[in-house]
Amino acid sequence: MKPFEELAKEQERKETTFLSGLIGDVELKNLFDSEAGLGQRREEILFKITTEIEDTKNALDQAEQLVQRLKKYLERLKKIHQTLSK
Numbered sequence: 329m330k331p332f333e334e335l336a337k338e339q340e341r342k343e344t345t346f347l348s349g350l351i352g353d354v355e356l357k358n359l360f361d362s363e364a365g366l367g368q369r370r371e372e373i374l375f376k377i378t379t380e381i382e383d384t385k386n387a388l389d390q391a392e393q394l395v396q397r398l399k400k401y402l403e404r405l406k407k408i409h410q411t412l413s414k
Contacts, residue, residue: 332394339387346380 335391342383346376349376
C-alpha cells in the first residue's frame with residue numbers, strides 16, 4: 329500500500345494532466361468545421377470525462393477503505409496500549 333502523501337501527489341498529477349488535456353481537447357474542437365466532426369469530438373470528450381469520473385470514484389472508494397482499515401488499526405493499537413498500561 330502506498331503512503332497517503334504519495335497517493336495524494338499522484339492524484340494531483342493525474343488531475344492536472346487530465347484537466348490540461350481536456351482544455352486542449354476543447355480548444356482543438358474549434359478546429360473542426362463539420363457538424364459530424366464536432367459531434368465525434370464531443371463524444372470523445374464525454375467518454376474521457378466519463379472514464380475520469382469512474383476512475384475518481386474508484387480512487388475515492390479505495391481511500392474510504394483505507395480510512396476504515398486505519399480506524400480499525402488505531403482501535404487495535406489503543407486496546408493493546410490500554411492492556412499494557414494496566
